[in-house]
Amino acid sequence: MDECKIGSKITGTEKALVFIAHGAGEHCGPYDEIAQRLKELSLLVFAHDHVGHGQSEGDRMIIKDFQVFIRDSLQHIDQMKSLHPDLPVFIVGHSMGGAISILTACERPNDFAGVALIAPMVQMNPDSATPFKVFVAKVLNHLLPSLELGNVESKWISRDKTKVEAYDADELIYHGRIRVSFGMQLMGAAARIEKEIPSIGWPFLLLHGDTDKLCHISGSKMMHDQAPSSDKKIKVYEGGFHALHHDLPEVAESTLKEVTSWIKERLPAS
Known part of the structure; x- marks a missing residue:
């Protein structure tokens, strides 16, 4: 587990801790801008590269149990x-x-003051997780868990071509194909989330683009509609791609402002 040094400066005036969790194949480097904005609010921001990602140990994008990420x-x-x-x-x-x-x-x-989610993986994409495809994936996972499937198409990350080029050039990002076993772990995580949603009472913010082809917006809508939390908000970005914080400049700026203002509103009175 490689810790990012994006929030290591301690001033003694911190108002809250903020943990940032990056996406599949990524590392925590691309979250520097979010971290800097949060640090301007006197928040202590920290993150790490998940196992099998970035500078952390482990085979790339291989995990025996999704619970390792949570642990x-x-x-x-x-x-x-x-x-x-x-x-x-x-x-x-x-x-x-x-x-x-x-x-x-x-x-x-009861441990968290709030969770801000940018295009979260709540459900598997309906187009790629049809009953037949799920059945085939389970069979392949049993027979050939290391079989490689498709990779993340970077063109769906952002509408800003410079951001896509930066993503493609980042050597710490995994650009290879996703294995069947990793896909099954993602499916298992989505199934767990669906079971947990009816009991979610903690505050959360959801930001999602309605043309996101990597994490379908239906999951965020389901979470917002079904979670009983009394403090929940969803904002949909028309035409927005997957990485809203790296999308078109106006969308990226709005995303940063939404996250920072939402957290700021929930800080204890000083």
Whole structure:
């Protein structure tokens, strides 16, 4: 688990802790801008590269159990809480990191002041998770778990070509094909989330583009509609692609402002 040094400066005036969970194949480097905006609010921001990602150990994009991501997140959060026991804790998660964030908060529903989710993976894409395709994936996972399927098409990350080029050029991002076993772990995580949604009472913010082809917006809508939380908000970006924080400049700026203002509104009065 490689820790990002995006929030290591301690000033003694921190108002809250914020853990950032990155998406599948990524690392925490692309979240520097979000982290900087949050640090301007006197928040202590921290993150790490998930196992098998970025500079962390492990085979690339191979995980025996999705719970490992959640375990590592809770351990990192506990480490920071031990140093700052009086500060509230928020989570910001994108894509698969959104799924990690949701399940992390569900394990300790009273521990978090809020969870901000940018295009989270809540459900599998209906087009790629038809009953027949799921059946075939289960058979292949049993017979050939290392079989490689498709890869993430970077053109769907952002409408900003410079951001797509930066994504393609980033050597810490995994650009290979996703294995059957990893896909099954994602499906299992989505199934867990669907079971947890009726019991979600913690505050959450959902930001999603309505043309996201990597994490379908139906999952965010389902979570917003079905979670009983009394403090929940969803904002849909018309035409928005997957990485809203790296989409067209006006969308990226709006996303950053939504996340920072939402957290700021939930900080304890100083």
